[in-house]
Amino acid sequence: MQGLSKTGRSDVPEVLVFEILHRLPVKSLTRFRCVCKPWSSSFQNPLFITKHHNHHLRNNNLNLLLKRCHGNDRRYYTYYFSQLSTEKGHNFSVKQTVHLPFFENFLSHPQVDGPCNGILCLHDLDDKAALWNPSTREFKTLPQSSIQCPPSASYIPYYSVYTDFDCRGFGYDSQTDDYKVVRFATIYFGGYDEHDPGQGYVEFDRNEKVELYSLRSDSWKEISFPEVSAYGDPLFNNYINGFYYWLGSGYYDYENYILLFDMVKEKFSTLPLPLPMTSGSYYLDLLDFNGLLGALLPQGEGTEKSFDLWVMNGLWTKQFTIDFVPGVERALGFWKNGELFLESSDHELVLFDPSTRELKNLGIHAHMGTMQISAYVESLVPINGRSDGRSKYEEHIIRRPPGGASN
Structure with a gap:
């Protein structure tokens, strides 16, 4: 210099x-x-x-990371990430592909939470979870769960026990300068009744728990389970200003809510939905919209959809409606000037400009329903506690030029 x-x-x-x-x-x-x-x-x-x-x-120096997969047979799905160019005139072309062998099992494809200060949390339905800073290339696998199987399962003849981890949330505790992961676990146990073997496998019981990971302590702890159960895998970034949000359903009143978790106080609470929701009446996605909680409601059938955006700022208010867009499967995320990334009915990535109603095909495709976009700002935040900025988990990251994977 x-x-x-x-x-x-x-x-x-x-x-x-x-x-x-x-x-x-x-x-x-x-x-x-x-x-x-x-x-x-x-x-x-x-x-x-x-x-x-x-x-x-x-x-607003945003970077784009697209998770997707290829393959016509579930046994041979290949999941990877594509880093997209955000330079003017590049039309979001693929700059580089990133494969994470840590999540190579097709049944355990990584779901993405975040970004939070430039860090992403990756996880699957098993116990696998990791933090990833794509800017510094640091990758940290999280320790195994602290949740123990219920001892009451021991009395069941020929019993089996397995645990599903679902509905994770990733965020930042500004009070302790700590990054935290919260996740729900359902422990199923069942078996074969020795008095009626013809009945086949029977689920005898299930047990639901919540645990919280702290990057500072590099450990999990069990926390109190809320009276509202979270459901669904968030498509967008659901961490907003110290809180993480899920769709939720009450255990006792069976009402639908928005469940939120305070990363500082480590407490759950609830918010109402933008509109009353009955079974099958509508579905919504939660997202960060300019630092406020947003709810994107698709309207319409098949591939002719419109989208209503509601924003919570003390009360729910409808921000705007994107009128019917043809040939759309689902929304994937907003871009800088209000443009909306969409997955087309042909399972290609397209960009829709509401002001001009222009629909631009970006020439990137994937297997149905596997696309997920993460727009993040670069960060130097360390996740491994190493002074040289390198990760001891580099073997979990394989980077290839754009030709290494098909668009």
């Missing part, structure tokens, strides 16, 4: 140097770690990390 003398000192004032550095992309800062020790140390300083992230957040 110009301005450095032979002694390594710069003629540029230090304050100005760091004012420039915090505006640079993570890739550049990673290269500059070796310039001098003060720079390397500064890039690990929480104040620098926060200032860097906030600058790119204010300037």
Whole structure:
């Protein structure tokens, strides 16, 4: 970098140097770690990390990561991520593909939560979970669950026990500067009745629990289960300003709610839905809309859909309606100027501009229902506690140029 003398000192004032550095992309800062020790140390300083992230957040410097899969047979599905170009005129072309062998089992494809300060949480229906910072390339596998199988299962002849992990949530505790993952677990146990073997396998009972992971302690703990059960896999980012949101159903009144979890207080509470909901009447997706809780309600049948966006700001109000869009399977996420990423009925990625009603095919396709878009701002936040910025889990990340996978 110009301005450095032979002694390594710069003629540029230090304050100005760091004012420039915090505006640079993570890739550049990673290269500059070796310039001098003060720079390397500064890039690990929480104040620098926060200032860097906030600058790119204010300037809406978004990156796009698309999860998808290919394959016509479920036994041979291949899941991977595509990094999309956001440069003007590139039409969101694929820059790079990223494969995570840690989630290579087709039954255990990774669901994505976040981003939260540039970090993503990946998980499957089993016990597998990981944190990933795609900017620094750090990848951290989370420890196994702390939940124990109920001892009451031991009296059942020929019993079997298995646990499903579902409805995760990932967010940030600003009070303790900690990243947390909350997840619901259902323990099923059953077996074959020795007095009536012809009856086949019978589910005798189930037990539901909730556990919370802390990155600071790198451990799980069990927490109180709410009176509202979460359901569904969020398609969008459901972490908003310290709270994570799910759709929920009451255990006792069978009413539908929005269930939220406070990452600081570690407590659950509920909100009403935008509109009364009866079984099968409508479905909605929750999302972060400009820092507020939003609810996107698709209207219409088949591939002729419109979308209503409701926003919670003390009360639910309808923000706008996107009139009928032809050939649409589902919405995937909003872009910078209100454009909406959609999955077409041909299972291709398209971009819809509500102001012009233009529908642009981006030439990227995937197997039905496997696309998920994550728009994130780059971050230097470490997740492995290592000072060199590298991950000891690099073997879990395989990067290929665009030709390494079909569009």
